[in-house]
Amino acid sequence: MRNIICNYRHSLAMAGFGIWIFVVWRLAGMPAPGFAGRIIPAAWLLAAILNGQRQQGKWFISMALSFTAGAWLWMLHPNAWIIAAAIAVAGLIAWGISISENHRSGVIRAVLPLMMLSLVTAEINSDEVRFAEQSSAISGISSDRFSDTHFRSGDISREEGHHTPLFPALIAPGLLAGDAGLRIIPVIIALLGILLIAKLTTPRIAAAVALLYPGFSIFGLAMTGWLAVGLFTLGVLLPEGRKWSAVRFLIALLLVAFKMRYMGLAAGILIAEYACTPARKKKWLIPALWFSGGVLVLVLDRYILNGTVFWSRYGNIEAVKLVWMNIFQRPVDTISHAGWSLFDPEAGLIFRAPWVLAAVPGLFIFSKKRPAQFKRLFIPSLLYWAFLIIWSGSSWHGLPAPAGRMFVPMLPLFACGLVSVWKKKGTRILVILSIAVSALVIAAPTCRYNYADGTDSILTLLGVSSGFSMVRSHPIQLVAALILTISMLLVLIKPAKYRALSFIVIFTAAFLISLKTGGYEAEDMSPETVQGARLYPYIPDPVERYFWFNSRERMLELSEPGQSILLPGVEPGDTLFIRMSSGGGVLSIGAALLTVETPIIEIPSLYHSVGRAAGTLPDRPENRAVEIFAIPLDSRDAGGGTVRIAHHSGPPVYMDRIDLSEGSVLP
Amino acid sequence: MKTKDGSEVAVLLSGYTAWAAANLFRGFSFSSLPLIVLFTLLGMTTGTGMFPFIFGCSLTGLISPALMPWAVLVSGLTACAAGSTVKIRITGFIAAASTLWLIPVSSAIPLAVVATAAALIGKKSLRCALIPAGFIISAVFAGLPGSLTPEPAVAGSTITAGVLSYDIPEVKTSRREVLLPAPFEGTWVVWIALEAGGVRDSVPMMAIQLGEDILFLPSGTDTLSFTMTPGDTLAITLMREFKPFNHSVIHAAAGGERL
Numbered sequence: 031m032r033n034i035i036c037n038y039r040h041s042l043a044m045a046g047f048g049i050w051i052f053v054v055w056r057l058a059g060m061p062a063p064g065f066a067g068r069i070i071p072a073a074w075l076l077a078a079i080l081n082g083q084r085q086q087g088k089w090f091i092s093m094a095l096s097f098t099a100g101a102w103l104w105m106l107h108p109n110a111w112i113i114a115a116a117i118a119v120a121g122l123i124a125w126g127i128s129i130s131e132n133h134r135s136g137v138i139r140a141v142l143p144l145m146m147l148s149l150v151t152a153e154i155n156s157d158e159v160r161f162a163e164q165s166s167a168i169s170g171i172s173s174d175r176f177s178d179t180h181f182r183s184g185d186i187s188r189e190e191g192h193h194t195p196l197f198p199a200l201i202a203p204g205l206l207a208g209d210a211g212l213r214i215i216p217v218i219i220a221l222l223g224i225l226l227i228a229k230l231t232t233p234r235i236a237a238a239v240a241l242l243y244p245g246f247s248i249f250g251l252a253m254t255g256w257l258a259v260g261l262f263t264l265g266v267l268l269p270e271g272r273k274w275s276a277v278r279f280l281i282a283l284l285l286v287a288f289k290m291r292y293m294g295l296a297a298g299i300l301i302a303e304y305a306c307t308p309a310r311k312k313k314w315l316i317p318a319l320w321f322s323g324g325v326l327v328l329v330l331d332r333y334i335l336n337g338t339v340f341w342s343r344y345g346n347i348e349a350v351k352l353v354w355m356n357i358f359q360r361p362v363d364t365i366s367h368a369g370w371s372l373f374d375p376e377a378g379l380i381f382r383a384p385w386v387l388a389a390v391p392g393l394f395i396f397s398k399k400r401p402a403q404f405k406r407l408f409i410p411s412l413l414y415w416a417f418l419i420i421w422s423g424s425s426w427h428g429l430p431a432p433a434g435r436m437f438v439p440m441l442p443l444f445a446c447g448l449v450s451v452w453k454k455k456g457t458r459i460l461v462i463l464s465i466a467v468s469a470l471v472i473a474a475p476t477c478r479y480n481y482a483d484g485t486d487s488i489l490t491l492l493g494v495s496s497g498f499s500m501v502r503s504h505p506i507q508l509v510a511a512l513i514l515t516i517s518m519l520l521v522l523i524k525p526a527k528y529r530a531l532s533f534i535v536i537f538t539a540a541f542l543i544s545l546k547t548g549g550y551e552a553e554d555m556s557p558e559t560v561q562g563a564r565l566y567p568y569i570p571d572p573v574e575r576y577f578w579f580n581s582r583e584r585m586l587e588l589s590e591p592g593q594s595i596l597l598p599g600v601e602p603g604d605t606l607f608i609r610m611s612s613g614g615g616v617l618s619i620g621a622a623l624l625t626v627e628t629p630i631i632e633i634p635s636l637y638h639s640v641g642r643a644a645g646t647l648p649d650r651p652e653n654r655a656v657e658i659f660a661i662p663l664d665s666r667d668a669g670g671g672t673v674r675i676a677h678h679s680g681p682p683v684y685m686d687r688i689d690l691s692e693g694s695v696l697p
Numbered sequence: 698m699k700t701k702d703g704s705e706v707a708v709l710l711s712g713y714t715a716w717a718a719a720n721l722f723r724g725f726s727f728s729s730l731p732l733i734v735l736f737t738l739l740g741m742t743t744g745t746g747m748f749p750f751i752f753g754c755s756l757t758g759l760i761s762p763a764l765m766p767w768a769v770l771v772s773g774l775t776a777c778a779a780g781s782t783v784k785i786r787i788t789g790f791i792a793a794a795s796t797l798w799l800i801p802v803s804s805a806i807p808l809a810v811v812a813t814a815a816a817l818i819g820k821k822s823l824r825c826a827l828i829p830a831g832f833i834i835s836a837v838f839a840g841l842p843g844s845l846t847p848e849p850a851v852a853g854s855t856i857t858a859g860v861l862s863y864d865i866p867e868v869k870t871s872r873r874e875v876l877l878p879a880p881f882e883g884t885w886v887v888w889i890a891l892e893a894g895g896v897r898d899s900v901p902m903m904a905i906q907l908g909e910d911i912l913f914l915p916s917g918t919d920t921l922s923f924t925m926t927p928g929d930t931l932a933i934t935l936m937r938e939f940k941p942f943n944h945s946v947i948h949a950a951a952g953g954e955r956l
Contacts, residue, residue: 057941061869099771107763107941187720258921342848459749533708537715557864561854564878592841592856592880674881 041081044125045095048074051118053138054146058101060111066473069150071142077125081120081137084129091513093121109491110627112473119147120469123241127461130228130237134135137224137233141240143250143473145220148249149213151475156182157431158252161192162205162212164198171205176212196287197254218388222262227442229447230403231262241447243383246471253431254289255438261285261517263442265299268407270306277305295439296350297412305405328378362505367426368419369508370500371436372515373487376480377427377500380515382434385464387515388457391523396446397452403446403533424582425502429572449527456522456532483553483574483584495554501583502551515541549607556594560586562593566651566684578652579631581686585610588617588675589682595675600690601667605672605687611654615683618676620667626683628655651684705743712736730757731769738776738890740789747779756761766796777811849874849932852951861885861953865933868903868947874934877951879925885933887931888922894935895944903947906932925953 035042052071055063100114106495127139133403162176166365181188196472204214220240228236239245248255265281268274282296304317375381397404418436419426428436451457470488471477477487484499499506512534519531532539552565566587567574575582586595599605606619612626630646714733732755739755742748750774758768769792776789790813850872854866861880867873879885893902893916901913907923913936923931937945 056944057872059939059941061871061942061944061946063868063944103767106767108866108871109871110767250701281829462749462753489760492757493761529704532702532713534714536710536756537759540756541715541718557851557853560853561852561878562861563854564857588860590856591883593883594881596881676881 031072037083038084040083041078043090044078044081045075047090047121048072050094051097052103053100054472060101060104060114061098061109062115066115068117069147070472073122073147074118076141076146077122079271080142081125082130083574086125086126090121091125093117093124097121099167109474109493112470112491115473116466116469117474119144120465120644121125122147123465126241127234127238129464130233136226137236138221140237141221141224142231142510143215144241144246144468146589147472148246148251149217150430152251153475154212155251155431155479157193158212160185160193161198161201161252162209163213164191164193165202165205168195168199169202169205171202173208176205180453180496194287194289196284197257197289201252203513210250213250215669216256217250220250220522223256223263226260226263226267230267230442231445232336233454235449235452237587238385238448238461239441241468242385242461242570243378243471245441246468247382247432247434248329248438250307251432253435254292255435257288258285258295258439259441261288262295262299262410262439266403270402275303280556282663288557291418291421291436292414292439294421295410295414295419299406301408301413302406305409306402309542313554324560340410340614352423356423364423365506368415368498369505369512371415371419373494373498373508373511374427374500375486375498376482376484377429377433377436379437381433381486383464383469383501384458384460385448385465386444387518388451388454388460388522389444390519392447392450392457393443394523395450400446406444407443410439412451425468425572426483427480427572429480430570432478433480433487443457451522452519454525456525482571482575482643482647483570484551495551498532501581547688551583551687552685553584555586558593559597562590563588563595571661575652579634579647580652580656583686585656585684585686587651587682587684588677590677593677595688597673597675597686597690598671600668600671600673601692602668603692604661604663604668605691606661606663607691608661608675609656609686609688610637610659610683611651611656611686612683613649613654616673617683618664618678618680619661620669620673622661622667623678624659624661626659626681630656651682654684656684656686703741707741711738712739714753714949719759727764729762729765731792732765732772734788734792735772736774737771738785738792741785741788742776742780745781745785747775747785749951750775750827769793770796794829849876849934851875852877854878854880856880859955861887861955863951865951867910868933868935868949869933870937870939870945874932875949877931877933879927879929879931881927883927884955884956885925885953886922887925887951888920889931889949889951891919891921891933891949893917893919893945893947895946896940901935902935902945904932904934904936906934924956 043300045533046164048071048374051074055067055071060067097117101115104111104114126144130136130140134650148334159176160182163179166172166176167179179188179191182191185191201212201215202215207214224236224240225240230477240249243545245256245259259285261281265278268277278299282299285292285296285299304313307313370378372379373381374575379386393404393408393430415437422558426436427433448457467488470491470619472548474487474491477491479488482501484496486499486504486602487494489496497503515530517528517535521528521535525532550559563586567584571583572582575584587593600606610626611628614627617624630649633647663673675688698784713733713736714743716736720726720729721730735751735755735758739748739751742751754768754772758765773789773793773796775790775912777786777793779788780789783956798905851865852866852875853865854877855862855864863877865875865877866872877887877889881885889905891903891905891914896902896916899915901915903914905912905914905921907925925931931951933947935945935947937943
């Protein structure tokens, strides 16, 4: 008995901590005892069982103390309990990463408790539902909730979704277990993906990339990301040789068959395969001819055969035209999308996965150690990213499905970068920050999702409203983020020389995120300020705003009696600057009336080439110009330090933003 | 993360600059002053094992004004307990003390006493025991501190085709009161469905107040109806204090129609 206790004392400590979480949760009266208060202790018990005789790191005691102290602070702020719960989850992630090296099946043991948490906290999203409906229709395995198909925005018809049928067919066997079986096959796929990354790098790195963003965004969910990771990694691991080239070709085809978005990745795999062949004269002429031939075939199919051979979602040559437009007709927008894909707080790679920054210097080391594998990883990943931005344009983020998932196929590349720099102190800090993100997502499941409206769920949870966003900021602000990133990379590459810079960089970054310009954004206005008015569009799904020509921010609608805005901190002599649009609606602002009439916008000439020139835009709120109205306030308007803005008569008025100035100039 | 000699000044300057920038752009606030002490502490802990923790707290405090006092308090108490030199411990004490005025006196006194003692005592194990003891004393004898934001929450509302609906957050110990203001125009019939629980007795746990009328209700489900005119505000208040193994909470849904 003594031996057992001695050998398994670390597991017993973990089990004890699981019970401690359960008890303290109730003793302290923390919210959500029935769900979070059970699943987190249960995950710790599972971890204790899987731990065996392995020792936890020094972090265990500090984490346990922090949770215990944090559990009592939840009454101080409505969200404080989430921080306390996240501390316990962060401990599990740290445990997973630390034990993965110690056993043959360590990497699987390491991720199972977190996978369990991920599965039970991630709400089934609309993409998963669509996959399940397709699975049910294809396989004939009827599942209660998914037995009927429904039309969704972006689908071709009710019966035909915007997904290819291969992935739904693959996950169909899981539905034999009923609705709850939807994620059985995806879980197996994710675990296989992790094993392959472990083979490519080390078990510890594999566990880390699975438990941190972007890998964690869809960890175990019925989405294609981890399947792409597995196939891509398998292609990299295959030995050199002609027959293996054929397998890689097959992998590339499979990737496109699973999801059109992986076309860039597939093309990269083929290009990398060719790049790894021995150098010879005019080596790159042949693929250039192949590419031209492919485009020619698409053109012939579209204009001679009327698109009967190569059907695709966007209509054959139109897809190529879209690529052409995004590169040559609106290059600034495309570069801006690329920038936001890295830095946007809602869905950008670096904000949710800071460890990627540490992996970048590691890639230089990796490229020198294993140049062939580097080519096979770098070219497809780069092309995947480029294709994502160029093909998807402003919808590169794929929101509102889990934020960050678009970068999952790039995991093998970053994992190889991370392996070379894992032991560096800078890496450790960035990994800790990344652990915090995953832990917060588990403790507050809504943080997994965002709506591309400038309000990031994690920042909102922390009480921060950022003005730095892809839908709010001017693209030029990306330059600041770029300079910060380059500075950070300098610190990571040459820490001894640039160490002092790192603090300035991090503080400035924190400051940028927390920076909020004065004034009121429609989405950020509090219930104390807004009464009765709704945000337009009425649902937050960014798909509703994908094709807006103006700003893609949601607007506040004032359309009927009772709806009003009560702005505080106003004095006579101040001037209100309101960005709004309307087809003639009248607002009452204090004692004054204001008619708001803005014209319907013209379609930008850029869109004439894609057949959007015919007719005029319909009279919808998003198609009217948003103009700034300056309203000077006198003592009758700004009585008692507030001014009330309400709908008076006529059509609805849509507000994007309100600024307040002491003078007559827009602040 | 440990740093070499000489980095302390860079850390201090970075912190002070960040504080100055935050005040410059957000507007000066007295409540941000403890951040200066925190950045001083950060500079002093440069090169020690405590640095990453203080650094994390500094970032939290800088990013979120709501969490700033707690970031400073936790950093200060940690430095009191684990600071390797008297200099660090005293600075930790000052950091902790600079936020104690934000907390109710009943909780602040035990914490102030242990922070003072921890800053002066040389023995590390004793110092480490003192801080949790301070929290326990504070919680057991003085009760848990109230919310930092004592102002009641205001429920969001929407009006669609003359139908009013409120989006009411949970009422619980960290948010003890929610207000439902009437629309500023017209007379409205408002109904409210309440579901209160998490307690183990039938003593009244919430108060519903409209104007001078007040109704006390025990746990369970209730539906009430009111007539509201501009200027009226319906208040839902949790009357229970914290009690171990209790999770007092009120869920409410409300809507209305224009008369």
